[in-house]
Amino acid sequence: MVVTASISGVLKTILMLLGAMVVLKYLGQLLVAKRNIAEQNRFREEQNKIQKQKAYFERNKGKISIVRNVNPSDVKDVDYQEIK
Helix, strand or coil: CCCCCCHHHHHHHHHHHHHHHHHHHHHHHHHHHHHHHHHHHHHHHHHHHHHHHHHHHHHCCCCCCCCCCCCHHHCCCCCCCCCC
């Protein structure tokens, strides 16, 4: 069996490989950009949540709230200690 390689066949193979590499590089860049955007959105949501908590604590600073129907396992008893 004799295998011969033509110049046009080699060039076609090289061009296909280069084309595949370019397409994969482009897709990789798109996926990295998509991941960065998702991470940025998650960071913004976290910052908004923190800002809302800060505003809530500032509004309710010094106020006493009574919580009803508390699970007994969630309550922590603290020992009495006299301050000198």
